[in-house]
Amino acid sequence: MKPEEIAALSDDDKSWSLEELEATMLPGHASTKAGRDVIFSWLARYQEAKASGQNAINGTVGSLLEDSGELAVNPVVSTTLREQADLEMSAYAPLPGLPHFRTMVQELAMGDGLSVIQHHGIHTDAIITPGGTGALYMSARNLLKPGDAILLRELHWGPYNTIAKECGITTATWPLHGEESQVDEEALTSMLSQLMKDQDNVLSWLNDPAHNPTGMSLTSESRARVLEIFAEAATLNPDKGVTLFIDGAYAAYSKEHHGWGDTLSEFAKECIWPGNMLVCFGFSASKSHTLYGQRCGALVMLHPNGAFVDKLVEVMLHTGRGTWSGAARLPQATLHSIHSDVDKYVGWLRERDRLQQMLNKRRKLFNARCEKEGVPLLPSHDGYFAFLPHDTPEPVAQAAASRGLYVVPLKGGIRIGLCSIPTYNAERAAGILADAWRMSA
Ligand SMILES: Cc1ncc(COP(=O)(O)O)c(C=O)c1O
Numbered sequence: 001m002k003p004e005e006i007a008a009l010s011d012d013d014k015s016w017s018l019e020e021l022e023a024t025m026l027p028g029h030a031s032t033k034a035g036r037d038v039i040f041s042w043l044a045r046y047q048e049a050k051a052s053g054q055n056a057i058n059g060t061v062g063s064l065l066e067d068s069g070e071l072a073v074n075p076v077v078s079t080t081l082r083e084q085a086d087l088e089m090s091a092y093a094p095l096p097g098l099p100h101f102r103t104m105v106q107e108l109a110m111g112d113g114l115s116v117i118q119h120h121g122i123h124t125d126a127i128i129t130p131g132g133t134g135a136l137y138m139s140a141r142n143l144l145k146p147g148d149a150i151l152l153r154e155l156h157w158g159p160y161n162t163i164a165k166e167c168g169i170t171t172a173t174w175p176l177h178g179e180e181s182q183v184d185e186e187a188l189t190s191m192l193s194q195l196m197k198d199q200d201n202v203l204s205w206l207n208d209p210a211h212n213p214t215g216m217s218l219t220s221e222s223r224a225r226v227l228e229i230f231a232e233a234a235t236l237n238p239d240k241g242v243t244l245f246i247d248g249a250y251a252a253y254s255k256e257h258h259g260w261g262d263t264l265s266e267f268a269k270e271c272i273w274p275g276n277m278l279v280c281f282g283f284s285a286s287k288s289h290t291l292y293g294q295r296c297g298a299l300v301m302l303h304p305n306g307a308f309v310d311k312l313v314e315v316m317l318h319t320g321r322g323t324w325s326g327a328a329r330l331p332q333a334t335l336h337s338i339h340s341d342v343d344k345y346v347g348w349l350r351e352r353d354r355l356q357q358m359l360n361k362r363r364k365l366f367n368a369r370c371e372k373e374g375v376p377l378l379p380s381h382d383g384y385f386a387f388l389p390h391d392t393p394e395p396v397a398q399a400a401a402s403r404g405l406y407v408v409p410l411k412g413g414i415r416i417g418l419c420s421i422p423t424y425n426a427e428r429a430a431g432i433l434a435d436a437w438r439m440s441a
Pocket of ligand 1 (some may be wrong): 249
């Protein structure tokens, strides 16, 4: 057969069926993987509705959009990126990251708390990663054994499961919140002690502040309690390794940008940091610097023993080298240029604050209307999202879509992307959600 005749055949006419190909070509562990994201399929529905002339509202995506529907881009970041020297665009970066970036990113993560933490004998270092996702991956690869369970909150960012699966680990959960929307201390303590019985290492990913998918942020008291509970668990089990990984992907759009830096500095002052407790912070430039596609993040590590922190850098470096090789140099250089130049820094901050205020306005309008309509949203304080718990989210999302609001049905409820809903539609979106929710009640 000629190549053009083969090309004209439908897939079924070719001698191998898809099932046969999968069975022959893909080992079992690969053929069970599925990648299509529910978020993108609901975004596609919104786009179809919009194209067909519907007055549709987009509450599907996880990127911050201006009220015009355009992607919000911090102009100081894009200008500074374009100003970089050819070398920064073309050269490899050192595998752990540009040295000045590694120093600077620790401050971006911890704020003024960093120097206090260091002053009290806690050693810190950071390694560049392709986005915050890379930092999560490095921790899962190295701080647990294959087959161990990672501790997550019950409601969490979907890709946590994908990363866990890729690393050959399972998941265990503790409730998103206890009384007064804060920490369920009993559940956390008991999950930690259970995990310690089952495995030698415990690793927990805690997405705070501005949790995805709810927008919930812990108070400073709750942060301190979480840290104390991890430290107590470590102290009671000196033969186990305990890591608390704070995923700060949305910290730039929360009320306390460096809340964890403050909490950790208070904790460091008490000089009771157990040697078998590591704290990691996942930094992401995707949202804070509107650099989603540049894949720039960092894993920041804090521990009382400097030699151990050096060893951790080696270990993580090995994982990076064996997975994605090195991370991009251009965004590292860009961030460093911005944060080492007062004018650029002030310009970046002003725009970041404007975007945060836009989110706050949308959230206020949305929350107020939901409250008025009696819609039982989960507490939503900061960041990109709000969440309506529901046992059968799909029909609620369908009902909302038929009225013009596109949101994402997830396991356990509906994620509303305040980040993509124009401010002028925030109240209307809440009204539509209320109607859809009442219909299904
Ligand atoms: C909860 C959470 N953590 C981490 C990330 C990591 O993002 P990135 O890899 O783009 O830095 C995201 C991105 O959406 C997120 O929602």
